[in-house]
Amino acid sequence: MKPPKFMYCDPDTVEDAIALKSRYGHDSLVLAGGQSLMPMLNMRLANPDVLIDINGISDLKRITRTGEVLEIGAGVRQSELETDAAVADAVPLLGKVVPYIGHIENRHRGTVGGSLAHADAAAELPCAAITLDATVVVQGPSGRREIAARDFFEGFMTNACAPDELVVAVRFPVASAASGSAFVEVARREGDFALAAAAAVAEVGTDGRFTALSIGVAGIAATPVRATVVEEALVGQAATAENIAAAAKRIADRVTAGDDLHATGTYRKHLAATVVKRAVVAAVADAQNRSNGS
Amino acid sequence: MTTTENSPEARYAGDTRTVTLRVNGQEVTREVPTRTTLADFLRDDLDLVSVHLGCEHGVCGCCTVLLDGGSVRSCLMLAVQAQGHEIETVESLSADQNNLHPIQEAFAEEQGLQCGFCTPAMVLRTKEILADGQERTDDEVRHEISGILCRCTGYQNIINAVQNAGRKLRCGGAGGCGSAHDEAKGA
Amino acid sequence: MTTVENEKPRYKYIGSDRKRVEDPRLLVGRGGYIADLKFPGLLHAAILRSPVPHATIRSIDATEALKLPGVVAVVTGEDCKAHMNPCMNFGPSSIPQFPLAVDKVRYVGEAVAAVIAESRYIAEDAVELLEVEFEDLPAVTNPVAAMEPGAALLHDGHGSNIGYERTFEFGDVAGAISGADLVVEDTLHWGRSAGMPMETSGAVARPGLNGVLEIYCNSLNFSYFSFLIAGALKLPSNRLTMNPVPAGGSFGSKFTAHKVPTLAGFLALRTGRPVSYVEDRLDHLMNSDHHASDRYYDAKMGFTSEGIITGLDVDVVDDYGAYMQFGVGTHGNAFSQIVGPYGFRNVKYHLRAVLTNKCQQGAYRGFGSEVHNWVLERLIDKAAVELGLKPEEIRRRNFITNDQFPYKIPGGNVYDSGNYPAVLDKALGMIDLEHWRSEQKRLREEEGRYIGIGLATTQERSVFSATEFWALNDNPDFPLTSSPESATVTIDPAGQFQLLLHCQSMWGNSPETVGTTVLAEEFGIEPETVNVRYADTARALPGTGPGGSRYTVMLAGAVRGASRKLQRKLIDIAAHSLEVAAEDLELVDARVQVKGAPEKSLSLPELASTAYFFALNMPPGMESGLEESYTYDHPYTTLPSADRSDLGVFYPIMGHACHIAVMEVDPDTGTTKFLDYVAVHDAGTMVNPKSLGGHVTGGAAQGLGSTLYEELAYDDEGQFKSSTFMDYLVPTANEVPPFRIGHVETPSPFTEYGIKGGGEGGRMVTPSVVSAAIDDALREYGMRVRELPVKPATIVATVQAAIAESSK
Structure with a gap:
């Protein structure tokens, strides 16, 4: 199990990387953290003429907070999100999601941009990105453009980047002080891709009713999906376990994943409702803790 | 981009690269095929056969090494990507079985x-x-x-x-x- | 706690938790594994694996592959047909196998062609350039359908897809079932998993001097079977030398594994160059020497109203795979402990081993006995519920009692010794079951949580005899009866010890620790001072190698035998030197001394010096030197009867275990969690309790894998669904609970020091106890584990179906 031959390119700048992408297009692949692409190369499921290694581009490795936006460079390693105080302060959900990505040996190499670009529907960061209404920043020969996370994941392992574009950063809105967040995942083994996972960010008013709620679900369709039907059913309603459980069942209609070795479609419908329910309940508890604590 | 010497083909030509890195505290420089994994480089070029290949697709972890102090799967890195980095294998603790770490x-x-x-x-x-x-x-x-x-x-x-x-x-x-x-x- | 203290002699080294002598080299990364071997000019092979389950190979075009710089040769099944004999085979000779598919492929992943090149990278490049034309044949994936008339045949020469069929009946099963107060029945499926060591199988072969082919490989038993590999390669047996290479785990997967060394040897012969073939993980998952058991059961068991078992009726269809090189030995293992630790006398076993388009089966920790254990325990648990008996109580009522040993079971095998109540009591003493039972009720009522308790008592047979390879057949080609093990002990001129083992036995067990511990016990030296080596087959005395939990027992016997010969010689030399009678001398703490006058003594270096350099100080006629070998034969085996109404004694060194698990099951996700787990084993006298505990824990973790996670799955079309470690789910540390281990020691009357084998036991119990705990947790939903691995989806489906049913 050895990688095939390729032309190895290790540009120092985003511009050089984009020039390579422009030139080689579909004959090239971008090597970020390598935790998904390297196995595919070793198994020869990927066979690019040109491999564009972006690990040497220092511009992609910054985490910056500007006002109410946290921008994370595409080249930031996932393990940095676990320990970075600015991230924990600005977007607490990320610190809850990241430990579920593979194992620490993967997260030491795996990058934020790599995970988003790979667009695996069962992956954690894409799920967090749609939940948080993040913005993916991509750059091409004609400059940068921003794509809302919910538009970025187009289909099974496909994203909205043009062949000559590179994911350069992702922007997260800073979480409101009143919000609580949670992430719940069920996998065959810890560290595996999710059979189903849900991220939730909730705000509850003083009257005990949801004032805001966003829920993202992984592992149940070709892309991560927002549980809009659940959100709509709950906002304005009392944040009780019964209400949450009843609303969470609505996610089952969004489940399109069928049977595979590890799960059945029927199971995923039940599981999706379960993880949504638990994530929302935990997010509510977190919101209450945060408001009690502050 | 337009001149021949600046073209990617010229700049990134060749199936091999020279890499310089520190391995177990020693600087090493080797010519290595660009597609060689870090695991194979350590095993075959540096004879650090303590780096074991269990699955070569990043699951088993038997090829784990420390890269700048952090554990990584060396089967999921190319040797050329270790340029300028510090690698530790188990020999860095002790390679002497009569004097273990x-x-x-x-x-x-x-x-x-x-x-x-x-x-x-x-x-x-x-x-x-x-x-x-x-x-x-x-x-x-x-x-x-x-x-x-x-x-x-x-x-x-x-x-x-x-x-x-x-x-x-x-x-x-x-x-x-x-x-x-x-x-x-x-x- | 009521553990019975067994009387045993006190040992100084045997029975203490010493560090393993194997570990220092492993800890510095110098295990000397097969992939670490480097020879000048070494070539590397990669294979093309079949993408289709069943097809005729129309053509293989290697033109483009051979043009690639660095490619040396492409070898195919046509070359095998022309230059080889079929591989070694303990199954029907009408089902031949070659290391590369000949004429047709019979499962996804079967090796079609090998490319030999200067590096593995180039070899894999060239594999991609091979062009193969397949003509598809119908895939046979369901073993029941495979038996139907008109099903596509895997092997035309065999004439049927039934590889083996026979009914064995001991006692009166019809009477036992019809006369029972309660009959429980179940349909069960034990799914396919495998040993799946972290190191795959591999071999390096090179043409040596004098026309000898040298094969280095991490297979385990080649001193037993190298002549068979020579036969496949059409070499005189003395022109093949197989060299032992330590293995990075086996668990059965490298037991008699021959495909890899045979292929490497063949490639070296075809090219005249040294060739390495080390399976990559995909090779190993799809095309290893063998997967493990994959069986469908219809089973029933009769009970009296008091819960006493009256009889067992088993109908098993074995989804065997495409070849049968290991015969039905996995069922022989079931026969070795067919009644478990229970005293019932009536057993019927209808076996059909069916050929299907899947990788063949072979050994995995338990070798098929663990499957039978699971069936027995599943049925007993079902009866316990119906009779309102606690799981420990129904088992206790059925135990063979201490005064019955040695005990001949239906079918003929003998259990040497045992104390099953002591093991059960010890386990019950390590965990407060009454606490957990009340906690189960409380958590269900107060917190809506579901916990369950599982308990199983099972046998762990050890020390197989070779008769088990053929005893299920009427007319075996080669009804061998030997399964010996040898050791050579040398004291060098300076008094230092060398121990030579006559097989490749290092795969993660502790052969060197065992051997040196016995030497320490016998001579009073420190184990770490002994140097241990492994003989190649040109030098090897009879040896069978590790497998069937035999090696500790057999090696202890061999080393003790050689030690006794050497002790006699040392005493004779000392008697001559000291001018005292030999019977007045004793060997104590590495000195030969006069009994009652220890100041009059000679040290081992002094005696060794005499033996090597002072012939005139030796007794007249004594050979110079200090080296003795001993071959220890199986301590207790008998032939089967001609009509196979008695299969003979073939696995008599019988261990026993009791595991108790407390698990929580989440009915909404189907996930499970351990709250506690105790495992008590009786493997006779323990050589190193910590090592034994390590094996129990490791085996239990594997049993857990087979129960909840691991699956070598084929779909209905014969496509393989588990071809990576992202699909074949080996448990990580997160999934494995902290097993709490206890030991009981009931020595064997038949082995040296009373040791029994204990290498496989963990895996032989866990599936039963985990299945029982899951059932118990979700009993109100009618949960019943019938198929392994039991997946979260199955658990949730059961719960949801029960909820839907109750709301109707």
Whole structure:
């Protein structure tokens, strides 16, 4: 199990990387953290003429907070999100999601941009990105453009980047002080891709009713999906376990994943409702803790 | 981009590269095919056969090395990507079986190994885990070693070895703190 | 706690938790594994694996592959047909197998062609350039359908897809079932998993001097079977030397594994160059020497109203795979402990082993006995519920009692010794079951949580005899009866010890620790001072190698035998030197001394010096030197009867275990969690309790894998669904609980020191106890584990179906 031959390119700048992408297009692949692409190369499921290694581009490795936006460079390693105080302060959900990505040996190499670009529907960061209404920043020969996370994941392992574009950063809105967040995942083994996972960010008013709620679900369709039907059913309603459980069942209609070795479609419908329910309940508890604590 | 000497074909030409990196404290420079994995480079070019290939697709963790102090799957890196970095394999602790590092000694005492195939990876991961000097629960250790598969031990003796090694290191060497720990554990 | 203390002699080294002598080299990363071997000019092979389950190979075009710089040769099944004999085979000779598919492929992943090149990278490049034309044949994936008339045949020469069929009946099963107060029945499926060591199988072969082919490989038993590999390669047996290489785990997967060394040897012969073939993980998952058991059961068991078992009726269809090189030995293992630890006398076993388009089966820790254990325990648990008996109580009522040993079971095998109540009591003493039972009720009522308790008592047979390879057949080609093990002990001129083992036995077990511990016990030296080596087959005395939990027992017997010969010689030399009678001398703490006058003594270096350099100080006629070998034969085996109404004694060294698990099951996710787990084993006298505990824990973790996670799955079309470690789920540390281990020691009356084998036991119990705990947790939903691995989806489906049913 050895990688095939390729032309190895290790540009120092985003511009050089984009020039390579422009030139080689579909004959090239971008090597970020390598935790998904390297196995595919070793198994020869990927066979690019040109491999564009972006690990040497220092511009992609910054985490910056500007006002109410946290921008994370595409080249930031996932393990940095676990320990970075600015991230924990600005977007607490990320610190809850990241430990579920593979194992620490993967997260030491795996990058934020790599995970988003790979667009695996069962992956954690894409799920967090749609939940948080993040913005993916991509750059091409004609400059940068921003794509809302919910538009970025187009289909099974496909994203909205043009062949000559590179994911350069992702922007997260800073979480409101009143919000609580949670992430719940069920996998065959810890560290595996999710059979189903849900991220939730909730705000509850003083009257005990949801004032805001966003829920993202992984592992149940070709892309991560927002549980809009659940959100709509709950906002304005009392944040009780019964209400949450009843609303969470609505996610089952969004489940399109069928049977595979590890799960059945029927199971995923039940599981999706379960993880949504638990994530929302935990997010509510977190919101209450945060408001009690502050 | 337009001139020949600046074209990607010229700039990135060739199936090999010269890489310079530090391995177990020594600087090494080698000419290496660009597609060679870091694992194969360490094994074949540097004879560091302690880096074991268990799956070559990033799941088993037997090829784990420390890259700038952090554990990574060396089968999921190209050797050329280690340019300028510091790599540690288990030989960096001790390559002398008559003079083991306290972590290795702890694994021997607890029988935290059987066939030895995942062992270098587990020892390196232990070094990384214990770098913060903190005590941790067995459950925490269990979670922290979960990125490396061991098919022999059922993990318990590895967890015991990590805890034993932690005591040794916190007490400054193979001798450990003597009975202080045992009393604490008994209490 | 009521553990019975067994009387045993006190040992100084045997029975203490010493560090393993194997570990220092492993800890510095110098295990000397097969992939670490480097020879000048070494070539590397990669194979093309079949993408289709069943097809005729129309053509293989290697033109483009051979043009690639660095490619040396492409070898195919046509070359095998022309230059080889079929591989070694303990199954029907009408089902031949070659290391590369000949004429047709019979499962996804079967090796079609091998490319030999200067590097593995180039070899894999060239594999991609091979062009193969397949003509598809119908895939046979369901073993029941495979038996139907008109099903596509895997092997035309065999004439049927039934590889083996026979009914064995011991006692009166019809009477036992019809006369029972309660009959429980179940349909069960034990799914396919495998040993799956972290190191795959591999071999390096090179043409040596004098026309000898040298093969280095990490297979385990080649001193037993190298002549068969020579036969496949059409070499005189003395022109093949197989060299032992330590293995990075086996668990059965490298037991008699021959495909890899045979292929490497063949490639070296075809090219005249040294060739390495090391399976990559995909090779190993799809095309290893063998997967493990994959069986469908219809089973029933009769009981009296008091819960006493009256009889067992088993109908098993074995989804065997495409070849049968290991015969039905996995069922022989079931026969070795067919009644478990229970005293019932009536058993019927209808076996059909069916050929299907899947990788063949072979050994995995338990070798098929663990499957039978699971069936037995499943049925007993079902009866316990119906009779309102606690799981420990129904088992206790059925135990063979201490005064019945040695005990001949239906079918003929003998259990040497045992104390099953002591093991059960020890386990019950390590865990407060009454606490957990009340906690189970409380958590269900107060917190809506579901916990369950599982308990199983099972046998762990050890020390197989070779008769088990053929005893299920009427007319075996080669009804061998030997399964010996040898050791050579040398004291060098300076008094230092060398121990030579006559097989490749290092795969993560502790052969060197065992051997040196016995030497320490016998001579009073420190185990770490002994140097241990492994003989190649040109030098090897009879040896069978590790497998069937035999090696500790057999090696202890061999080393003790050689030690006794050497002790006699040392005493004779000392008697001559000291001018005292030999019977007045004793060997104590590495000195030969006069009994009652220890100041009059000679040290081992002094005696060794005499033996090597002072012939005139030796007794007249004594050979110079200090080296003795001993071949220890199986301590207790008998032939089967001609009509196979008695299969003979073939697995008599019988261990026993009791596991108790407390698990929590989440009915909404189907995930499980352990709250506690105790495992008590009786493997006779323990050589090193910590090592034994390590094996129990490791085996239990594997049993857990087979129960909840691991699956070598084929779909209905014969496509393989588990071809990576992202699909074949080996448990990580997160999934494995902290097993709490206890030991009981009931020595064997038949082995040296009373040791029994204990290498496989963990895996032989866990599936039963985990299945029982899951059932118990979700009993109100009618949960019943019938198929392994039991997946979260199955658990949730059961719960949801029950909820839907109750709301109707």
